[in-house]
Amino acid sequence: MSVKLVVLYTQPGDVAGFDEHYLGVHGPLVDKIPGLERWESARVVAAPDGGEQTYYRVAELYFSDPAALEAGLASEEGQATAGDFQAIAPPGSRMFVAAVED
């Protein structure tokens, strides 16, 4: 069963500074996580339900199964990425593991 880490970033105070770090530093850290099959980054542009644009970015990291995700996050590269997340994620940002349905 394929799984993904879903990362929801809330709105940063300094959007340009956040993007610069996210794209220039954080992305390359994600790329190095062992066992990562692929990842997708997206920027929220609208909230069609009429609610608040709570999140600024959505990132999803795909792994073949829960064990691969766990090993990837526990690796040195995974820990470096998690540390960088802690450093840049605006308050209220969240992280979930989700089982992908075929």
Add this chain to the structure above:
Amino acid sequence: MSVKLVVLYTQPGDVAGFDEHYLGVHGPLVDKIPGLERWESARVVAAPDGGEQTYYRVAELYFSDPAALEAGLASEEGQATAGDFQAIAPPGSRMFVAAVED
């Protein structure tokens, strides 16, 4: 620029009833939306940040560009899907449009 509709469902009171409707009724409605390139459904299984497991499901509907998404949601099939979302989505569920980065 590829875009996706990101749908975050909060925890349903009746998980079995929700899943039955979501998989048996809602999914087939999504399948019929014109212009939809693909969609992915995932069930949240953990919150590794130690926070609340706020969401129960994450669905993502992919379109080739913002115009295709808009047309798909405005179509009869899109409106039927939106109506069904209103009927089944637990309070606090959200919907965002996100620009997918290559």
